[in-house]
Amino acid sequence: MGQQRPIGSEPIVPPALTPSAEQVREQLRRILSSVDFHMPERLRSFLSYVVEETLSGRADRIKAYSIALTVFGRSTDFDAMNDPVVRIAAGRLRRGLERYYLLQGREDPILIDMPKGGYAPRFHCREGSSTVPLQEISSASVPRAVRMISRKKLLMQSCFAMLAVSILVALSMLLDRPAPLPPAVPSRPSIVVKPFDNLSRHPESTAAAAGLSDELLAALTSTGGFTIFSSETVPTLGRKAAANARPSPRFILDGTIREANDKIKIWSRLVDGQTREIVWSSVYDADLKVGTAFEYEANIAAKISASVSRVILPAKVQ
Numbered sequence: 001m002g003q004q005r006p007i008g009s010e011p012i013v014p015p016a017l018t019p020s021a022e023q024v025r026e027q028l029r030r031i032l033s034s035v036d037f038h039m040p041e042r043l044r045s046f047l048s049y050v051v052e053e054t055l056s057g058r059a060d061r062i063k064a065y066s067i068a069l070t071v072f073g074r075s076t077d078f079d080a081m082n083d084p085v086v087r088i089a090a091g092r093l094r095r096g097l098e099r100y101y102l103l104q105g106r107e108d109p110i111l112i113d114m115p116k117g118g119y120a121p122r123f124h125c126r127e128g129s130s131t132v133p134l135q136e137i138s139s140a141s142v143p144r145a146v147r148m149i150s151r152k153k154l155l156m157q158s159c160f161a162m163l164a165v166s167i168l169v170a171l172s173m174l175l176d177r178p179a180p181l182p183p184a185v186p187s188r189p190s191i192v193v194k195p196f197d198n199l200s201r202h203p204e205s206t207a208a209a210a211g212l213s214d215e216l217l218a219a220l221t222s223t224g225g226f227t228i229f230s231s232e233t234v235p236t237l238g239r240k241a242a243a244n245a246r247p248s249p250r251f252i253l254d255g256t257i258r259e260a261n262d263k264i265k266i267w268s269r270l271v272d273g274q275t276r277e278i279v280w281s282s283v284y285d286a287d288l289k290v291g292t293a294f295e296y297e298a299n300i301a302a303k304i305s306a307s308v309s310r311v312i313l314p315a316k317v318q
Contacts, residue, residue, distance in 0.1 A: 062118070
């Protein structure tokens with residue numbers, strides 16, 4: 001019979017582990033030198049900047065404003081609400097990292113990713129990897145590192161969190177305050193760019209679909225004349241806000257991707273958000289053996305943006 005743990009004792013939780021700074025920098029060099037991470041120089045500088053800031057203990061200072069000034073050379077009056085350059089670039093960078101770890105980096109022991117909702121990267125070791133020595137996390141090296149806690153304390157924290165959420169929900173229902181409206185831009189049609197659906201279910205096609213959506217956001221933004229939203233950032237209006245909202249033309253741009261035999265077929269359409277009428281659609285083909293994924297994504301995004309501009313801009317604006 002095995003030795004029993006004394007009643008009331010807690011299980012021993014092993015300390016959390018993280019790669020050392022030198023291991024992370026080596027992984028960064030490996031990513032930047034890879035042919036599967038074929039990104040523009042600005043996005044490579046973007047990744048290097050956020051990695052070094054995090055390793056230097058300044059992860060809490062990584063904001064869209066600091067990235068825009070340091071990496072993209074924007075002026076000090078940069079406004080992230082009106083200039084989505086950092087948000088769009090971060091989306092492309094996430095897709096690039098995902099593609100790298102699907103291909104050449106699929107067995108790399110160190111993982112670098114950038115969670116949605118922020119720009120500070122995370123560093124961790126691939127599960128089951130034993131080829132790279134690890135450095136134990138301490139309060140001196142990583143702020144607020146995960147420490148051993150008892151089950152009772154964890155249960156109490158969960159209860160307090162649920163209670164706080166319940167109170168916030170109740171207050172929001174009582175106040176019923178309208179959500180703030182985005183700044184009205186007269187006579188500028190708005191477009192919601194939805195993620196393209198991957199009908200072939202290939203992992204690389206999933207990354208290509210997300211990358212195409214990011215390229216479309218960048219292409220339409222640079223065209224001008226539109227108010228552009230991604231489907232993740234469309235403001236949700238309450239009943240009162242919706243009743244007081246000024247009518248404005250809104251279009252929805254979406255599509256699908258199919259891949260077979262080293263060929264990829266992209267179908268895109270533009271839908272009138274008020275009548276649900278399909279006002280434009282087209283099909284594009286690309287050869288995966290010719291050029292890189294970034295090249296055909298940018299090329300097709302430019303064609304779609306040009307076609308959408310010809311359809312919408314001459315249209316009558318309410």
